[in-house]
Amino acid sequence: MRSAPGAAARLPRMLVVDDDEGMRAGIEMLLRDLPYEVTYRASLKEARESLGGEAFDLVVTDLRLARDSGLDVIRQSKAADPAVPVILMTSFSSLESAISALRLGACEYIIKPFANDEFLHAVERALGERRLRQENAVLRRSLRKVRERKPLIGEHASIRRVMEIVRRVAPSDVNVLILGESGTGKELVAQALHYDSPRADGPLVTVNCGAIPSELVEAELFGHARGAYTGAVTAGEGLVREAHLGTLFLDEIGEMPLATQVKFLRVLEEKTVRPVGSREVHPVDVRIVAATNKDLKAASERGEFREDLYYRLNVIDVTMPSLRERGRDIDLLAEHFVVRYAARFGKRVSGMDRSFKEFLHAHDWPGNVRELENLVERAVLLTDQETLTRSDLDGGRHARAPEAAAEGDDGHPLSVENYIRQTVLKHQDQYSELELASLLGIGRKALWTRRRRWGLPRQGRPGKGPEDP
Numbered sequence: 001m002r003s004a005p006g007a008a009a010r011l012p013r014m015l016v017v018d019d020d021e022g023m024r025a026g027i028e029m030l031l032r033d034l035p036y037e038v039t040y041r042a043s044l045k046e047a048r049e050s051l052g053g054e055a056f057d058l059v060v061t062d063l064r065l066a067r068d069s070g071l072d073v074i075r076q077s078k079a080a081d082p083a084v085p086v087i088l089m090t091s092f093s094s095l096e097s098a099i100s101a102l103r104l105g106a107c108e109y110i111i112k113p114f115a116n117d118e119f120l121h122a123v124e125r126a127l128g129e130r131r132l133r134q135e136n137a138v139l140r141r142s143l144r145k146v147r148e149r150k151p152l153i154g155e156h157a158s159i160r161r162v163m164e165i166v167r168r169v170a171p172s173d174v175n176v177l178i179l180g181e182s183g184t185g186k187e188l189v190a191q192a193l194h195y196d197s198p199r200a201d202g203p204l205v206t207v208n209c210g211a212i213p214s215e216l217v218e219a220e221l222f223g224h225a226r227g228a229y230t231g232a233v234t235a236g237e238g239l240v241r242e243a244h245l246g247t248l249f250l251d252e253i254g255e256m257p258l259a260t261q262v263k264f265l266r267v268l269e270e271k272t273v274r275p276v277g278s279r280e281v282h283p284v285d286v287r288i289v290a291a292t293n294k295d296l297k298a299a300s301e302r303g304e305f306r307e308d309l310y311y312r313l314n315v316i317d318v319t320m321p322s323l324r325e326r327g328r329d330i331d332l333l334a335e336h337f338v339v340r341y342a343a344r345f346g347k348r349v350s351g352m353d354r355s356f357k358e359f360l361h362a363h364d365w366p367g368n369v370r371e372l373e374n375l376v377e378r379a380v381l382l383t384d385q386e387t388l389t390r391s392d393l394d395g396g397r398h399a400r401a402p403e404a405a406a407e408g409d410d411g412h413p414l415s416v417e418n419y420i421r422q423t424v425l426k427h428q429d430q431y432s433e434l435e436l437a438s439l440l441g442i443g444r445k446a447l448w449t450r451r452r453r454w455g456l457p458r459q460g461r462p463g464k465g466p467e468d469p
Contacts, residue, residue: 001212001331004369005179007099008313010037011035011036011037012035012036012037012052012054012057012058012075012127012257013036013037013038013039013055013057013058014031014036014037014038014056014057014058014059014060014123015038015039015047015050015051015056015058015059015060016028016038016039016040016041016047016060016061017041017042017043017044017046017059017060017061017065017070017073018040018042018062018065018089018191019042019062019063019065019066020057021042022293023062023089024040024042027040027060027119028040028117028385030119030120031123034120036123039054039398040401041057042065042066043065043066043067044065044067044068044069044072044073045063045068045155046071047059047073047076047077050078050154051077051079051080052080052220052280052281052282052283053283053315054078055081055084055283055284056077056080056081056084056422057085057087057124057127057128057130057217058084058086058087058126059073059074059084059085059086059087060086060087060089060123061073061074061077061086061087061088061089062089062090063086063088063089063090064090064091069124069336069465070088070090071356072350073086074086074088074104074106075104076117076280078104078295079280079282080282081248082237083130083133084130084345085107085108085127085129085130086106086107086108087108087109087110087116087122087123087126088106088108088109088111088235089110089111090109090110090111090112090114091111091113092275097369098381101164105124108122109360110122114332117257122451123437124225127208127351133369140420147235147391150188150191152166152185152189152192153190153329153332153333153336154323154326154327154329154332155328155329155332155335156328156329158325158326158350158434159321159326160323161320162189162319162320162321165316165318166189166193166196166318167196167380169193169215169318169357170192170193170194170196170197170315170373171196171197172197173197173199173287173317174292174315174316174434175288175289175290175312175313175314176189176193176251176288176289176315176316176317176318177290177292177313177314177315177316177317177318178190178289178290178291178292178317178319178320178322179291179292179293179317179318179319180291180293180316180321180388181293181322181368182261182293182367182368182370183323183368183369183370184321184368184369185320185325185368185369185370185448186251186291186320187206187249187251187291188249188287188288189291189320190206190247190249190291191204193210193247193287193289194246194247194287194289197247197287198248199245199247202243202244202245202246202247203242203243203244203245203246203247204243204247204249205242205246205247205248205249206222206249207220207238207239207249207251208250208252209250209251209252209253209255209256210251210252210255210383211252211253214257216256217256217260218235218259218260218263218276219238219265219275219276220236220238220239221238221239221240221260222238222240222263222267222273222274222275223238223240223241223273223275223276224237224275224276224277224278225275225276225277225278225280226240230389236275236306236393238273238275240267240273240284241273241282241284241285243284243286244284244285244286245285245286245290246286246287246288247286247289248286248287248288248289249289249290249291250288250289250290250291250431251290251291252292253290253291253293253296253313254292254293254294254296254299254305257304258304258305261305261309262306264309265306265308265309267284268288268312269283270308271283272284279368288313290306290393295448296310296313296314297310322365322368323365323368323371323372324364324365330365330372331352331357331360332334332362333369333372334360334372334376335351335352335381335438337373337376337377338350338351338352338376338380338388341377341380341381342380345381347380347381347383348386349380349383349385349386349387349388350386350387351386352387352388352389353387353388353389353390353406354390355389355390356379356388356390356392356393358390359390359393360372365382365403370406375393376388379392379393380457381420389469418449420454421450421454423436424436424447424450424451424456425456427451433447433448
């Protein structure tokens with residue numbers, strides 16, 4: 001099985017499939033003194049067994065095997081690893097077979113008999129391209145890590161305990177269950193556990209178990225074969241396999257259907273996954289981090305969550321404190337968000353006055369850190385001052401009702417985008433586009449772009465000229 005990121009470098013692994021014993025012997029002699037680990041197989045069945053048990057960096061197969069087709073070897077190889085390069089060998093030069101091989105993902109097509117140098121150059125090209133793709137993937141993940149990772153911020157004892165647990169647990173591969181109210185920052189803990197681990201160069205795949213329709217959750221997690229269900233016109237790898245050699249973060253794990261829990265438990269126990277509608281089994285190497293705002297122990301006692309899965313996930317538990325428990329951390333977090341959103345919106349906002357801070361400490365924060373971030377984001381966007389004051393709190397709505405977050409007509413919290421749209425609809429008959437943009441703290445072109453996206457025509461007051469961006 002493939003080593004986790006950060007393991008010692010290993011030799012490239014090749015799988016050679018040919019039913020001609022003489023050809024296998026010739027290739028073995030050719031590669032014997034080169035820095036490759038090579039597995040030789042004579043049939044599709046043998047190749048399938050090897051592909052199911054270990055990972056390869058290159059597959060070389062003959063087109064015509066005794067009872068099988070090399071095209072099926074390509075299919076099996078791509079099912080095991082969509083990125084693995086495949087070289088097809090054949091004694092029968094055919095444009096049709098070449099096109100079929102390339103469509104299935106073969107990177108080279110060489111005709112027998114071939115010169116030794118021709119074969120070796122094809123191998124070197126294929127492995128070189130794979131190595132370059134892997135290096136590019138690591139670089140992209142590193143850049144994404146810098147962009148995506150948000151720090152755990154705070155000095156309160158409760159959050160310091162969380163940081164200490166993360167420091168101790170991150171280097172291991174144990175499963176972690178993160179508990180806490182919605183909006184407390186459970187995803188930040190998952191990010192820290194991943195990016196401070198040996199798997200940091202591997203993928204961090206986030207799954208919101210409550211956001212996937214129940215009838216599609218297994219296909220999303222485990223993948224699916226072509227035609228496994230209506231609309232499955234192509235095969236899908238699935239999120240578990242996408243997280244191979246990395247971390248799978250299962251947010252809202254308490255919403256996972258019971259039937260899916262049984263199959264996911266099998267993934268944890270056997271470290272394999274079988275796509276929906278397929279007989280193929282694929283090895284997976286993933287670390288599991290799960291999060292919930294529910295009491296899973298109580299849910300398991302009521303039969304709403306599998307007890308065996310609960311104990312497999314809850315090797316280590318981390319409890320995120322609510323924001324109202326964290327005292328002065330409210331100021332630290334708010335200051336952090338002011339700096340972030342002032343930079344994002346290009347605003348010269350550098351702090352908060354006493355009235356703004358008094359409101360922050362008077363509010364009970366039912367939405368926790370997420371609600372605080374949302375509030376500061378809107379305040380920074382809408383203010384025309386360098387210091388935030390209580391009057392910047394959503395046009396006064398928060399100031400009038402500290403016991404409730406800013407809400408739309410349906411009672412749900414407004415996003416920044418929805419707030420801008422509602423402000424435009426409310427005031428577009430009173431202000432010009434330039435005045436509206438100024439009121440919102442955005443450029444006129446940005447307002448024009450949003451109008452196009454929303455399907456709202458531009459407005460102008462009588463006597464005003466055209467107001468193009």
